[in-house]
Amino acid sequence: MRAQITLTVNEAKRIIAKGVCRMPEVRAAMESGKIFLKGGSTTSAVCEELTGRPLRMSGRITPLGAKAPKNFSLEYHCALIDKGEASDPGDDLEVMVARMKRDDVAVIGANAIDSEGGAAIMHGAPPPGNPGRIISGLICELANVIIVASLEKLVPTPVSKLVAKAARRHVDVSMGMAVGLSPLAGRLITEVEALSLLANIECTVIGRGGISGAEGSTTMIVDGAEDQVKTVMKIVQSVKGAKLSCVSESIEECQAPNAICKLHKTCIYRVVAPDIEN
Numbered sequence: 001m002r003a004q005i006t007l008t009v010n011e012a013k014r015i016i017a018k019g020v021c022r023m024p025e026v027r028a029a030m031e032s033g034k035i036f037l038k039g040g041s042t043t044s045a046v047c048e049e050l051t052g053r054p055l056r057m058s059g060r061i062t063p064l065g066a067k068a069p070k071n072f073s074l075e076y077h078c079a080l081i082d083k084g085e086a087s088d089p090g091d092d093l094e095v096m097v098a099r100m101k102r103d104d105v106a107v108i109g110a111n112a113i114d115s116e117g118g119a120a121i122m123h124g125a126p127p128p129g130n131p132g133r134i135i136s137g138l139i140c141e142l143a144n145v146i147i148v149a150s151l152e153k154l155v156p157t158p159v160s161k162l163v164a165k166a167a168r169r170h171v172d173v174s175m176g177m178a179v180g181l182s183p184l185a186g187r188l189i190t191e192v193e194a195l196s197l198l199a200n201i202e203c204t205v206i207g208r209g210g211i212s213g214a215e216g217s218t219t220m221i222v223d224g225a226e227d228q229v230k231t232v233m234k235i236v237q238s239v240k241g242a243k244l245s246c247v248s249e250s251i252e253e254c255q256a257p258n259a260i261c262k263l264h265k266t267c268i269y270r271v272v273a274p275d276i277e278n
Contacts, residue, residue: 001229002221004206005236009216012150012191014239017045019194020107025144026050029105030084036096036138038131039077040109042148045245047079051086055079057250059124061111064269065175066124067253075247078131093134097141106138110149110184118159119147119184123168124177125263135182145186151205152216159183177264191218198235199228 007015020026029035030050037043037055044055056075060067080089080096089096100106110119123132139145155162160183168180195203201224210217222232244251254261256269264270 001226002223003229003233004219004221005233006210006214006217006219007191007236007239008210008214008242009150009152010242010244011236011239012152012218013042013045013148013245014049014242015191015198015235016042016148016150016189016194017049017245018235018239019197020046020146020148020189021049022197023146025103025105026146028103029144030081032083034083034100034104035081036089036100036104036106037079037081038106038108038135041244041246042109042150043107046107046148047081047086048245050081051079051084053079053086054245054247057246059122059177059179060253062176062253064253065177065267066122066179067176068124068264069250070252070254071249075250093131094137097134097137100138100142102142103144104142105144105146106142106186107146107148108135108138108184108186110147110153110188111179112155112159112162112181113147113149113151113153113188113190114155114157114159116158117188119149119186119188120159120163120181121184122179123182124179126168132182135184139185145184147184147186147188149188149190151190151192151208151218171266173268174264174266176267176269178266192220195220195222195232199231200224201228201232 039055048054056077076088111122112120166181171178204221207219257271261270
């Protein structure tokens with residue numbers, strides 16, 4: 001049987017979350033180990049699927065560029081799930097990494113992916129924030145690093161060539177905060193891989209984009225046995241109309257030029273007080 005489906009960006013993130021939850025290593029860690037989730041909208045969808053709890057949004061890309069949140073909520077930006085129970089891992093993340101065991105899992109979002117499975121994450125401050133500084137440790141220590149990113153993040157250039165080009169300190173002016181890229185290593189799960197985790201099907205992307213809310217969407221052909229394709233169609237229908245996964249009060253972005261920003265010095269919206277050096 002063959003079906004054609006279209007997923008919006010937010011629907012794709014929910015499909016990715018459902019697929020990740022089916023992975024054997026994730027199910028085992030939910031039962032008897034730990035799962036660390038680095039904050040982001042797709043990892044928030046994973047956290048919500050696993051525990052019912054979304055994560056706080058921090059940096060984000062909006063029509064104005066790379067923006068920070070207006071307010072820093074007390075809700076989790078990252079989560080540590082220990083035997084099925086979610087908690088805030090706190091600030092001492094290096095200790096958390098040291099305590100993770102060989103079969104534990106890390107789930108990290110990406111801002112750029114390429115056709116070869118390369119991935120990278122943006123950082124907008126020197127040095128990267130608390131979660132950013134332990135990513136290399138997670139990659140070094142754990143075999144089960146899962147990178148979650150929908151195909152909206154696909155870039156035309158190999159990620160390996162982008163890291164130097166994006167060097168944050170070389171940006172003179174930026175829409176919002178200037179960001180650099182850190183390369184990631186792990187198993188990349190897009191909506192294509194996720195659908196194949198949810199049913200025994202073959203998934204082929206035949207188009208991208210759309211209008212009226214389908215901007216960034218992915219249109220795919222799904223091939224497989226009738227029962228498997230019907231399973232996919234049922235799951236896809238269950239996420240139709242899905243909204244962004246995050247703590248709602250963290251959605252609003254920073255409000256410069258109505259605020260004085262001391263951190264993002266190349267931001268074109270920034271208002272500089274007389275006592276702040278450029």
